Amino acid sequence: MNAAPWMSRQTDPVVDFLRMLVEIESPSFDTEASERIATPLSERLAAIGGAVRRIRTDAGTSILADFGAGPDPLLLVGHTDTVWPRGTLDQALPWSHDGTVIRGPGAYDMKSGIAVMCEALERIGGAPAMPVRVILTCDEEVGSPTTASLITQEAVGARAAIGFESPHPDGALKVGRRGSTRVIIRAVGRSAHAALDPELGISAIDELVDQLMRVRMLVEDPALSAPVLCNIGTVAGGTRANVVPDVAEAEIGLRFIDGESETAVLNALDGLAPIRHGSRLEVETLSSRPAWRATAPDAALTATIASTAASLGQRIDGRPAAGAGDTNLLGSLRIPTVDGFGPRGGGAHALEEHVIVESLRERIDLLTALLSSA
Template identity: 60%
Template sequence: MSLLRQLVEIETPSGDTAASALIADVIAERMRELGGEVVLHETSNGVNLVADFAGSGEPLLLVGHTDTVWPVGTLAGRVPWSIVDGVVRGPGAYDMKAGITVMLAALSRLQGAERRAVRIVLVCDEEIGSPTSQQLLREATDGCAGAIGFESPHPDGALKLGRRGSVRVRVDVTGRAAHAALDPELGVSAVDELVDQLLRIREFVAAPELQPVLCNVGTVSGGTRANVVPDAASAEIGLRFVNAETEQTVLDWISSLDPVREGAAVSAVRLSHRPTWQPSAADDALLEQVRAAAGAVGQQIGARPAAGAGDTNLIGSLGIATLDGFGPAGGGAHAVDEHFRVESFGERIELLTALLAL
């Protein structure tokens, strides 16, 4: 638990390159002590880390991230570090520095013993869509037998087998400014056009022939004053998909939006994209390996799809055997109630140790 506390007390909001470098150095030092060959990759958002641990067979890829949603100062304010009644709290403790610590604890237990080969990838910008690390994740899968993500599990501790696709899109509208009272007919309202486009999008994604789509208009902006016809407006939309076919249909349609009114222009910009990960036979086979390891240490493991997205979306969509949710059980991710249970933390270390042991 001392290493976990050290990691939590290095506050690492996405994009804080100095903090990212610091936590990467701490983790890299511990990995080298455990026999890992570590490579650090500096990016505009921080430092990504890849470590290989020699062993038998094709490596099992363990995936995590070092960034959190919390700004610096949270630890001294709303979310202090604490362990009370078997519950651990702290910014990023649950999402997902506990998961990183599980990886290192299992490797420590197996130091000097026969075990399977392991590759670890820890990215610095998962919480903002992994913009600098997706290619690194693709490359890290090369030659791997499968991948396990160390995000939090379902509330009951079940693993995540499949994830919805997640896309953030910004719809931009331009119009023509004019005085709203003296010559409104000369103007083209970008705000009115945006409203109409958002209604069209909602209607399209609700079509019964599509698989269910979650559509959330997260931000809307535009205009300057009530007496000026606005010439610019935009909205950021979050979309979630249960299958790749619906995802492609919706994204193609949004990318070809036509203006409703003459004189307006509409465009769509994809801000981030995590493809749909639909469970496969390979995923099921990996799950059976995990269940066998769980049985060996007296545990039972469930698994089901998850609505949230993460780096395993990309890996699972590539057809690589994938599971996620290997972090300890708890709750409050991205909230001031962020926490996990010490008991589950120990169970996850036991489970990973059993999975890696030969």
Template identity: 45%
Template sequence: MSPQSAAAPAGHTEAVGRTEADRRTETAGRTEAVGRTPARPPAVGVAFADTDALPGLPATLHSKARTLRGAVRSRCADLARIESPTGDSARLNALAEELGAGYAATGAQVRRVPNEAGDHLVMDWPGRDESLAPLLVVGHHDTVWPVGTLADWPVEERDGALTGPGVLDMKAGLALVEGAFALLADLGQRPHRPVRLVVVADEELGSPDGRKLVERQLAGAAAVLGLEPPHPDGSLKTARRGSSRVRLTVTGREAHAGNDAALGISAVDELVDQLVLVRGLVNQPGTELNAGRITGGTRANVVAGRAEAELGLRFATPEAQRRTLDNLAHLTALRPGAKVRAEVLSSRPTWPVRPANPLLRHVRSLAAALGQNLDGAPAGGAGDTNIAGARGLPTLDGLGAVGAGPHARHEHIRTDQLAPRIALLAALLAVPLPRLRERA
């Protein structure tokens, strides 16, 4: 598909679709047979999922996923070529239009949720059993890369790796789930239960608006899956640290730096000293600080009247998060006349490790049936799945593409791992979930 030239108007609700014959023709035209059937290692200590409901499913998924690999690789590259930095509403809306058209072609009802900084998307696919609670899948279409990055870092494939801004985080995840639904549609299958996919436009800022949209979907969800990239070895993410984004603002008093320096109060000097103090406050197990952005002052011959720092904080426990944010809220100025204020811009709760994880067992069993060895481990970064995991809902993240280098110039995905991920996602959609909690 090509990028849309204009975004849908605010409040636009979209339920576009093509005929089944058109969709099959398109899919046939863009698939390619690549790769070999991977060896199937024996699964040790893993009970197989209930694939009996769909006889021959593992072999069929293998075959179909291999033929779709090329199409998904191309789709990921095309999406990455639509630059979509957080906050650029025009570009985010253009990408939302393109994504919505792709998901609608696989049978989804697509809804745009207006947001000033870029529209969010909600997609719904019907299930074979509409009486069941829906499976919730979450993703995002914003990236950390500014417009113009493609000029000196184009999307290209080298040595089995597709590289470019946003390919891993997370254009590939969005392409993979589209491929999984396309695979099921080609088989004439629907997901076992209804599926809702929420794609937010502000995840890279901590989802200040998107979080509310995700939270509204949680009460009725059977389980929550995230399309963020997995660990570099392909392992899923079973827990995440909490995170908070805090703006530290210092107000001083401007003065001529030569003639009247004593009359001024340097906001820059105060901010520097406050950052040293803050680093001492957070220097404790389970807490990390990144001073991501610092601004202040106007000219070298003017005592700075204002300075700001944007801090990224990560926490291993809810207690560490509460303690640190409380300490920041009670900061006081070190210089007479200066003012210091800490403002929490966005915050995600800690998603703690849970020893009993029936959802991970289920996914591991599906992977084993597909000939894949798969495990899970906690992750250092935060994401929208924190919201569900912190509430104790059955949650897994890392179902996006295997690769490395998110937010870095070596960001890439491994194209040889696309087919296994397509097959796994399709199996997760098609195979009944086991009982994950008392009310599932």
């Protein structure tokens, strides 16, 4: 019998499997790479005993795997895409493992979390004490534009959800996440010669600047139920100084603590109107994840995990996180949810990306215990 591909280079199957995942570079929207990483993952989940489905969209291939029969599954949620372009592995961030720390593109965010899922399921022979559904999406890093509806559809009737993103630096779980929305505000005016016929032009850049001042007032409104983070990430428009610009746009990132402030700001953005006669304004939502404010069921799930961890000599707690992820979709639906079940490490989206091997093993032990107890 031939050995599995992830058991060919080292003596540690968990590290071998993680290395295999990292060495299949899988940037968001690279459909070929997404299919390549989905193949060994699907094969392993099926070999463990899962009923595997592959869902293909314009962004790539997502994986669903069901273990055990019955309603009310526990969801194990992760993603296969990374922020790293192809070639990173051979240049800026090669794979390395010194026995203590693992480095490589996507190792921390979040292929090590996927390794935790697969290893724990294999340890229990694919027979958890409750039904389990694995959801691995292909486009989380870009806001899940093609898989958000898949996640919410597959979550119907779920008893709880565990996300395998990276934890807080001290290993604490993430319980509650800010909502995250990316929008483009596009101003359309009319071009003209800036000196000979300026009165015939309508400056899209001037219109955009004034609209951005409006946005600043909206997010700083003291009547909002909670503070809103707003970052104008990019601004583009115009061609040259002697031409009145006819198009200008800005991409804006917004973060919300609660649904009330989120709804108020997004409705106000949708209601923006042009200031200059003859100009036109477009507001386009690129991606949106609702705010997830932790509830009592989330706290109860965290307490259950903490109790199981204590029985293994581990200490786990949870607190809110600023970043958004796929668990926003689940927590906002009032499904008991935690995130950050991936191993400790650091440097997500940076050249310092790394995973602490000891934590990788701790998370595997903890998930194994959780899946083994009813």
